[in-house]
Amino acid sequence: MKRVLLIHTGGTLGMRGRRPHALKPGAFLSTLRSRVPELFELAELELDLFSNVDSSELQPESWAALATRLHQRLGDFDGAVITHGTDTLAWTASALSFMLPGLDKPVVLTGAQRPLAEVRTDARLNLIDAVTSALQGPAEVTVCFDSHLYRGNRVRKVSAGEYDAFDSPNCPPLGVLGVDARFEAGWRSKGRRRVEPTVDAAVFLLKVFPGLDPQVVLPMLPHLHGLVVEAHGSGNFPVQSERSLLPVFVEAKRRQLPVVVVSQAQRNGVDLSIYESGQAALEQGALSGGDMTSSAAVVKLMHALGQFRPGRKLGAYMATNIAGERTG
Ligand code: ASP
DSSP states (O other), X not given: OOEEEEEEEXXXXXXXXXXXXXXXXXXXXXXXXHHOTTHHHHSEXXXXXXXXXXXXXXXXXXXXXXXXXXXXXXXXXXXXXXXXXXXXXXXXXXXXXXHSTTOOSOEEEEOOSSOTTSSSOSHHHHHHHHHHHXXXXXXXXXXXXXXXXXXXXXXXXOOSXXXXXXXXXXXXXXXXXXXXXXXXXXXXXXXXXXXXXXXXOOEEEEEOOTTOOHHHXXXXXXXXXXXXXXXXXXXXXXXXXXXXXXXXXXXXXXXXXXXXXXXXXXXXXXXXXXXXXXXXXXXXXOEXXXXXXXXXXXXXXXXXXXXXXXXXXXXXXXXXXXXXXXXX
């Protein structure tokens, strides 16, 4: 029988309690055995309790520890499933995709909108589909949710209350688990499987909005090692009024702070060559995040800053498609 490593980090899937009482982490392993016994017919499962927390508690250091744990243990298994809260699942999935280059086995993250212990729950099907994907799916970091398998560093949480909680607008699903389970070949990773758990969390994600005062942003820059700007549309921000954000780009350049621009639009990505503000950002050395999600861009920048000093190498890393996170 094939072997799957099941790492639990926490989230609603393993929680207990009912409204109006807050959901709290529950006894995951016993619940799993009693609520989804058929899971153990699909594969020999080994359970590993990494943590049992709401996913908003997980931090960049948690991603590094999880990547290291996976790297240490994956050799003994055919694939891995990670149960995770949905709120920051996209962040962890992105981080693992960068921290585990050369991945040659499926690593599938899943979660649920309702706890496994409840009768009406999406957790049972998500778990069964995730284990199926860990056995048959592509050898990369993926997210399995509501009968679909997505590339991990492409997903966004799109619903807080429906079962189709995730989508990857710029990357077609890598699998559909309907009557049949069908999978794409997936991302081809180069080199041996290894772990690069470096991370520098001194990154800020700045969402541009009408009324944003650059004077609020500028004092933050000395505390940062990198900045991701979530701009309008193709990469736009104001440059003409007293609220011009150009001084932020100028000051970031002076401080040798890498700036990556991504889009608030969910589909397609930024093209800094089209409009005046994008061109001005390019002149200040800003990097185009292409069609990366904001979470993938932030995590990739944290990971890059852990490896390289600001400069050409870091810029090239951000512009290169490392793990399928950007188109082109
Ligand atoms: N707050 C929960 C978490 O992210 C939500 C969920 O699991 O769906 O841990």
